[in-house]
Amino acid sequence: MGRLELQATLRGHVGTVWAVEWSPTGLLVSCGTDKTIRLWKLNPRESSYQLITAFSGNAFLRTTRDLSFSPDGRSLAVACFDATATVLELFGGKNPRFDPVVCLEGHDSEVKSVAYSSSGALLATCSRDRSVWIWEVGLDFEYNCIAVLHGHSADVKHVAWHPECELLVSSSYDDTMRVWVEDADDWFCSEVLSAHTGTVWGVAFEGAAMASVSSDESLIVWRRELVRNYPTFRVAARVDHLHDNGALCVHWKTLIASGGADDCICILRKRNEREQNTQSNEQITSNLTESWDVVAREQRAHTGDVNRVAWSPVHDNILASCGDDGLVRVWRYVDDDIQRG
């Protein structure tokens, strides 16, 4: 078993904080209903975080919902309920600051999620208008829409790219996930995944595997396998009743972190081969191939829904979270089993 140790509480946002993301170098950025983007930096000497810049201006007319850093850390895409996605450039140096460089228009209503592909060549956006858009990122912040993808029958809540290839997964209020791939410049839906029975709020990849969470309170682990020579996502594990009133967010870096409307953060670990021998009957009958155990549960991580969790790309076992209580928090996962040796 393990536990989460609170490292820092970052105050400043007014109202719900909807998203928190790490830059490739370990800066922390957050956004929410106050239409302000805040950038935080760890001060290693004091092991505390300080605000290094806040950007609001008149760029955002409504709630800022989601964030994605380009892999080079220079661009930050922001999804806004005003039906736009805005790209901010982050100027480095001693006094970092954000400057808006391009506003992507085209969606009919709230943009709910943004995601850069791992190469940085593509940006995906999705909206209340049921569509997913793919933008090609050119030199000098030139963005061209190369595909408008229809298929979902309701709001598209989240988009996530496969980390190694140009494969996109979108999740929706229609309870499904869709897999989008390209063939000869044409983007199309290669699979519809319907294992959830409620809105699918979040999707996170690790390698070729992904995890999804839903208002049906469950988390599902998916593996991609060849079925009749065609790569297909299959349910490898499912954890039911993980978050009362709905699971809202998920992130995966060896360990899976999830947050929900029960104000909790859960950390899940895959049971190893040796432990795997003691398979439950349920698992044998349902063809699930792996088991995931909740190794830590922080009961009251926030005083309100936990809207996002994100593992740090540069530090081991460091997790950021944000919630309806207006706070951003940084946690360290401590594995008590390892400590005991």
Added chain:
Amino acid sequence: MDALDNPNPEVKVLSRERREPGKPLTLQQRVFEIIRDIRDPEHPHSLEELSVVDLNCINITNPPDDSPGHGKIWVSFTPTVPHCSLASIIGLSIQSKIRESGILNPKGEHYYKLKVTCVDGTHTSAGEINKQLGDKERVSAAFENPKILKVLRECTDHLP
């Protein structure tokens, strides 16, 4: 508005005797005070007069005594007619008044989560409406939408 969904609603005659004087209100009564006078989007009557809400439609689960945690306030309303196109607006107006009141976040350790639904079987698309009202992202976007805000204001502007 062209045609009304429910042109002749039944209107309850209310005695305005609201509570026993001097006795502090329970949380359930306080929530009822916040929502009873919300105006129906279609009629010049209150939700209480139209029997959309009453005291018993408010369900309270108290937070745990001994540990920090949240309680729940659940309001289940009854649309005036099963095809009422404004049921979502009624649900949103109940949510907005309760959120504004600060009753969900009293001082101290405890806080409340709010759920607003229409009673099963009282609306032809109750499932759909309840899914919408339970979607925190849709609800918060609705509160920023000028068209929806205008309708909500018509239901609640006369309130203190």
